[in-house]
Amino acid sequence: MNPRNVGEIEDPSGVGTVGNVKCGDIMKVYLKITGEGIVEDAKFKTFGCGAAVATSSMATEMIKGRSIDDALHITNKAVMDALDGLPPIKVHCSCLAEEALHAALWDYSQKNGLAIDGLKPPVNDIEELHEGAFA
Amino acid sequence: MEKVYFDHAATTYVRPEVLEAMLPYFAEDYGNPSSIYEIARSAKKTLETARDKAAAALGADPAEIFFTGSGTEADNWAIRGIAELYEKKGRHIISSAIEHHAVLHTCEYLEKRGFEVTYLPVGEDGIIRVADLEKAVRPDTTLITIMTANNEIGSIQPIEEIGALARSKGIVFHTDAVQAVGHIPINVKSQNIDMLSLSAHKLYGPKGVGALYVKKGIPLRSFIFGGGQERGRRAGTENIPGIVALGKAIELAVSEMEEESRRLSALRDKLIDGILSSVPHTFLNGSSVKRLPNNVNVSFEFIEGESLLLLLDMKGIFASSGSACTSGSLDPSHVLLAIGLPHEKAHGSLRITLGRSSTEGQVEYFLKELPPIVSRLRDMSPLFEEYLKISDPARVSG
Ligand SMILES: Cc1ncc(COP(=O)(O)O)c(C=O)c1O
Numbered sequence: 001m002n003p004r005n006v007g008e009i010e011d012p013s014g015v016g017t018v019g020n021v022k023c024g025d026i027m028k029v030y031l032k033i034t035g036e037g038i039v040e041d042a043k044f045k046t047f048g049c050g051a052a053v054a055t056s057s058m059a060t061e062m063i064k065g066r067s068i069d070d071a072l073h074i075t076n077k078a079v080m081d082a083l084d085g086l087p088p089i090k091v092h093c094s095c096l097a098e099e100a101l102h103a104a105l106w107d108y109s110q111k112n113g114l115a116i117d118g119l120k121p122p123v124n125d126i127e128e129l130h131e132g133a134f135a
Numbered sequence: 136m137e138k139v140y141f142d143h144a145a146t147t148y149v150r151p152e153v154l155e156a157m158l159p160y161f162a163e164d165y166g167n168p169s170s171i172y173e174i175a176r177s178a179k180k181t182l183e184t185a186r187d188k189a190a191a192a193l194g195a196d197p198a199e200i201f202f203t204g205s206g207t208e209a210d211n212w213a214i215r216g217i218a219e220l221y222e223k224k225g226r227h228i229i230s231s232a233i234e235h236h237a238v239l240h241t242c243e244y245l246e247k248r249g250f251e252v253t254y255l256p257v258g259e260d261g262i263i264r265v266a267d268l269e270k271a272v273r274p275d276t277t278l279i280t281i282m283t284a285n286n287e288i289g290s291i292q293p294i295e296e297i298g299a300l301a302r303s304k305g306i307v308f309h310t311d312a313v314q315a316v317g318h319i320p321i322n323v324k325s326q327n328i329d330m331l332s333l334s335a336h337k338l339y340g341p342k343g344v345g346a347l348y349v350k351k352g353i354p355l356r357s358f359i360f361g362g363g364q365e366r367g368r369r370a371g372t373e374n375i376p377g378i379v380a381l382g383k384a385i386e387l388a389v390s391e392m393e394e395e396s397r398r399l400s401a402l403r404d405k406l407i408d409g410i411l412s413s414v415p416h417t418f419l420n421g422s423s424v425k426r427l428p429n430n431v432n433v434s435f436e437f438i439e440g441e442s443l444l445l446l447l448d449m450k451g452i453f454a455s456s457g458s459a460c461t462s463g464s465l466d467p468s469h470v471l472l473a474i475g476l477p478h479e480k481a482h483g484s485l486r487i488t489l490g491r492s493s494t495e496g497q498v499e500y501f502l503k504e505l506p507p508i509v510s511r512l513r514d515m516s517p518l519f520e521e522y523l524k525i526s527d528p529a530r531v532s533g
Contacts, residue, residue: 001445006515017517021479024439024458024467028517045517047479049441049458053515 001050003057005064007043014111016103018122019096025052027100029060033108037068044100051090055097058082063101068108072118074101099123136451139497143337143429143490144286144314145455149380150339150491152387157341157380168373169362178375185382189346192385193331194322201347201365202378206313206334209347210237210280212358212369213309213330217278218245220356221307225275226250229306231263231292232473233285237332238311239469242280255281260422261290261474268297272304279308283315283331287457287470287486288421289430291319298327307353313337313345317388318396318427323348330355333385335377339491340384344377396428399489402498406431406487409502414509420471420484431487432457434471434480437519438512443485446508452501457484479518 013033019026025048032041042060046053059079063071076094080086086094103122109115140148149157166175168182183197190197203209218228230242232254242252253271255263263281279301284291294310301308309330312321316331317338323331330353334345349355361370388395403426411417416436435443440456447454457468458481466472467481476484487501513519 001442001449003515008520021477021482021518024478024482026517028520045515045520047437047482047516047518048439050445052439053442 001053003053005043005057005060006045008045009041009043012104014104014106014108016100016105016107016122018099018103019048021047023092024048025093025096027052027056027096029056029100029104031063031101031104031108033068039063039066039068039071042104048093048096049090051086051093052096054083055079055086055093056100059097059101068105068116071101071105072116074098137497137500139452139501140492141452141454141487141489141497141501143493144289144486144488146336146342147339147490148492149341150384150387153340153380153384156383157376160376160379164375168375169364178373181379182373182375185378188382188386189333190348192316192321192389193333193348194324195348196351198366199323199348199351201349201369202373202381203345203347203369204371204374205343206311206332206337206345207237208358209332209334209345210235210311211241212355213332213347213349214238214241214278214280215245216355216358217307217309217330217353218250220354221277225273225277227273227276228252229255229268229271229276229279229281231255231257231281233257233261233287233290233470234280234282235286235311235313238280238282257290257473259474260425261285261288261420261470262292262422262425263297265293265296265300268300272300272306276304276306279306281308281310283310283312283321284319284427285421285470286314287468288432288474289314289427289488290421291315291425291427294328295326298329301329302327314427317385317392318429320392323350329353335381335384338384338388340380341377344374344381346381395491399428399493402489402493402495403428403431405495406489406498406501407433409498410505413502413506417509420474420476429489429493431489432484434476434484435509435512436480436483437516437522438509439482440484442512443483443508446512447504450504450508452504455486455488457486458482 009030012030014031017028028045030043034040042063044056044060046056062074076098079097080094164177166178168179186197186200189200255267298308307329311332313334316333329350331348336342357368359370420432440458457471471481
């Protein structure tokens with residue numbers, strides 16, 4: 001297990017956190033986006049199994065250098081393909097990775113008052129992280 | 136790289152003396168014990184010697200031992216057998232929240248068939264309260280099935296008291312002792328046990344062979360139908376090599392138990408102390424006193440168990456976890472939830488189970504490798520980041 005892009009970005013353009021502690025996977029993605037709308041840098045932090053870490057690593061790797069429109073087309077399937085597939089029980093990890101990218105892009109769009117075609121607010125945003133995680 | 140097998144509760148290797156004892160029964164004395172010629176007679180004799188050994192290990196009579204194809208089969212047979220045998224008297228069973236799935240899923244099957252099952256809660260220590268048991272007993276209770284020692288957190292139940300209570304109420308008491316036999320002292324008579332399941336591969340025997348002890352006088356019916364093997368109660372040509380191995384393994388385990396459990400308890404305590412003192416935000420799961428000599432189970436906050444296992448694996452260390460990813464479902468271990476752990480702490484659990492191959496050197500190696508692995512995963516964890524922000528608001532970050 002040697003993931004790339006682990007860490008945080010100072011002053012990120014967008015941050016998205018998805019998943020929940022109940023099912024045992026939480027992904028947080030940080031994006032740095034240039035004035036021209038190109039993803040300059042991407043980093044992540046993940047609480048989860050090996051597949052969750054691997055999909056986070058791959059998804060952040062794939063988004064770097066892309067335009068926002070392009071970035072929206074990084075699907076969970078593309079992440080899985082890039083990893084040479086995942087066992088069925090781990091497919092949800094790739095979905096979470098896709099959602100994490102989208103959540104970070106959503107955050108960026110909100111902060112900048114942009115409407116990005118085809119981007120919806122994250123559905124999987126986590127409440128537990130703030131409520132019960134450290135009880 | 137050193138290989139450190141720290142998962143003896145999952146299974147053990149077959150020790151050389153046991154392997155040697157079973158080998159002749161594959162290709163030399165391969166006769167069917169039901170036949171009458173010479174190689175069959177020797178098989179038959181060996182079968183009965185193995186039965187004597189298993190009986191001696193439990194303080195039982197050889198006629199009370201029935202060999203099965205696994206610990207799981209013994210559990211299924213005991214529970215379904217008693218439930219159905221005494222169905223007319225009542226349809227209530229008492230078990231616990233931390234049983235192995237061999238017991239839990241059998242109980243669930245019975246629930247679907249109209250039986251009622253009370254699952255006793257356990258304390259933080261992973262131990263039931265006898266007072267709870269007493270309250271749960273009803274006139275229609277026919278069976279109490281509570282494990283001797285837990286496979287995940289190693290907690291040891293008050294078997295003798297449970298047995299005494301069951302006996303005073305005329306209820307059959309079965310115990311899944313798969314993790315206990317050969318590891319802690321067991322005597323079915325002094326502990327008031329009516330039925331007990333065991334399995335060879337947890338005590339340096341092979342996989343796929345177990346036994347059920349059934350106290351004399353309990354007319355447990357056959358569960359697998361066919362020939363007249365095991366005095367008509369468990370059909371199927373006997374797994375002679377496996378049964379011989381079970382006999383040898385259990386005999387050795389019991390004769391070496393005192394010394395080995397002293398050795399393992401010391402290693403266990405060294406591990407527990409070492410982990411808790413070198414890794415912050417870590418705690419022990421289960422009882423620190425009533426605990427199997429070979430079991431360590433700890434939770435590391437803010438990290439997830441499977442990724443911990445993967446990083447340990449890269450260092451040649453083989454252990455297990457109660458996280459969802461390792462249970463093959465989305466929920467973490469039912470045992471850890473039953474002792475009151477919130478989901479995220481159950482996800483961060485690590486189980487180490489020691490055995491004959493474990494050494495002081497391995498414990499030291501593990502204690503050296505563990506802290507940087509946990510730190511690395513915490514650096515990767517959004518939960519830890521959040522925690523740092525809450526505990527130290529001065530820290531600025533994204
Ligand atoms: C407590 C307990 N009961 C039952 C079993 C099942 O035994 P077997 O693997 O022989 O079916 C196990 C082991 O997996 C166990 O730990």
